[in-house]
Amino acid sequence: MRITSSCGQDLAVRIKGRKRAALLCVAAGLAFWPGATMFAQTIQPVISEYTVKADGRFDLTNDTLTPVAVVLEPKSFSIGLDGKGTFRPLDPSIHVELSTMSVRLEPHQTYYVFYKAHANTLPAWFTVYAVFSPIQKGDGVKVRIMLPHTVYLYQKKTIAKEAIDVQNVAYLTGRDTIVCDLDNLSPSLVRVQEVSVAGGKAPVLANGFPLLPHSPRHLEIPWKQASPPSYVVLHFPHFDVKEPVSVKDQ
Helix, strand or coil, X not given: CCECCCCCCCCCEEECCCCCCCCCCCCCCCCCCCCCCCCCEEEECCEEEEECCEEEEEEEEECCCCCEEEEEEXXXXXXXXXXXXXXXXXXXXXXXXXXXXEEEECCCEEEEXXXXXXXXXXXXXXXXXXXXXXXXXXXXXXXCEEEEEEEEEEXXXXXXXXXXXXXXXXXXXXXXXEEEEEEECCCCCEEEEEEEEECCCXXXXXXXXXXXXXXXXXXXXXXXXXXXXXXXXXXXXXXXXXXXXXXXXX
């Protein structure tokens, strides 16, 4: 997976058979200037997942014609009910070792950053922000672009199906939207791999997302088909949760 200097939705909706969209924009923090051309710095992969410890790599690429300076900033974060991230300094219980904290990228250069990470308590998660700044002389406008590489450290034991509480699954006819509330009642980290909605001519699929320990999540999925949806299926790594959809005139 590759992320460029643009931002998409965490819960991107698609129709079955279409190419899967890149998921999760964790507050990419883009800065724009009127009339400026779009910069083409990239980081990949966007997300990496490990059990217990991380030993990985991400790639920084400068596809522009000018050199850029890159500073790396590890951050901890929380995820709100709407799926948006709130970032803060790295928690002292998470230990991240990067092969470098800064690098100069020449035009069309790719640089590999290696890292190791572990935490005092599992599960754990963090983001390494790559802050790209153009190297230029004079007092011209400097545009900084922040792109994330997010790491999840999973516990060894898998989560039980009974730990997922799903409520208020409804199709709001006035908004053409399916809403759903779910809660992870366990101390474990788990990922919803995909959400599928059936009831029309073709299933509507929505990209997955992490469900943090003891954390709720509110989902809203557009529904543009003529007939109402019949049920929602949340696909987890080792089980599925299927819930009927009620219809409400809102």
